[in-house]
Amino acid sequence: MSRSLARENTRLELSRHAARLFLERGVSDTSGDDIAAAAGVATRTVWRHFRSKESAVEPLFAHSSLRFAAILRRWPRDVAIEDLFHSTLGPDKMAPQDLADDILVVRLLARLPEEPALRAAWLMSCHIGEEQLIELIAERLDRPQGDFDVRLCAATVMAAIRIVDETVSLAAVKYGLKTTTAEVNEHLAQAIRKASTLPFCDPVTPRIWPDGKLMPASV
Amino acid sequence: MSRSLARENTRLELSRHAARLFLERGVSDTSGDDIAAAAGVATRTVWRHFRSKESAVEPLFAHSSLRFAAILRRWPRDVAIEDLFHSTLGPDKMAPQDLADDILVVRLLARLPEEPALRAAWLMSCHIGEEQLIELIAERLDRPQGDFDVRLCAATVMAAIRIVDETVSLAAVKYGLKTTTAEVNEHLAQAIRKASTLPFCDPVTPRIWPDGKLMPASV
DNA sequence: CAGTATATGTCACTTAGTGACATATAAAAT
């Protein structure tokens, strides 16, 4: 765990510049030098942070996915997934920087069909997301993380999230389709629900106090 | 569609050499020159076939996945997936070269945890497989390929196949676990069945002759 | 057999990415 906050920030900042340049001129017309220049650092710094040019967008993807994971981790056990999304997801509930990041992500996803290099980075980020989901599902259903069924469920759920993200992004950017937050949330929740091979979307194993009373969700 | 058989063969042959070298010395200690030398071609030829060093293994992955897809495409509509696998999958039903290819794939998959570059290639190959599944499921359930639910189902099913492949490979190579063909088939069929969000695993819409009789599976 | 398309070879070139060492900055130890 590299825990320098400053370092992570530089990394993310570089990632934002890379994403912007990739969108403006395409991946192949953006060099490591360009990214460095845009961020005002030495070229060498770029290669210290990223193992390849394309992977420079991964921190941006990861950052979005981490915020989503954080929401899931605070998910009270007695709440259904639709209600969770309804009360926690939406542009009005985000910091401006996070919103800007998500817009960048959406525009990148809309480019996946033309930019295979971006797709590789996106799929790698989804793999990280999948590993986070393993933790979440294992904990939520009281199963070990190595459990095959837990891993299977995490993979199918992550696949659902990925497909919704890709679909919504493409619809928004390429076809100018305006979807409301409520619709996207509904869409996402339904897709996850259909995809999940284990029942972790509905209220799960409400925890009981020693005295037999129901433990409130906030605990 | 580039349809030169010879070209595809060169490509696949290069891919096999790349895979072998990656396994022997690791990805970072294998150069484009090494791959070219091993295959007995000019270095330039390597870069004509692959956009990057790591992507050199994709044709090998794709080749395995194409054979699997071919089996699925011949899947009679009135047969359940377990029975299909039981009657068509297994080392005894494969050409020796195809078996050797699959062994290479299994050994590569066992390396995914240490070799992120290979994982990116693997995930890209799974993406190709996902697109093939879209065609299959759309056709099998008489739905359009653009249908969101078809795409969702393809993604979750491909995720299941991926997880089984990764799990079985890791178990076999790292932990020396011997699994019988029957067990793997069973495992795979169950995972796909659990993962599928649309009912395409069971006999689907048995087709009816104009005279009202059932159309045999072989048609 | 001439003509055309495609795959590869050769080689100079650009861009991606690393190794080694110097410098800055800030927290920890004295």
Next chain:
DNA sequence: ATTTTATATGTCACTAAGTGACATATACTG
């Protein structure tokens, strides 16, 4: 307060990845 110590970055020479341009071989087409 000052000296360690650790970590992030800058500088620069270098290796490896990947491309452009042109020549040659091989194979299909009329």
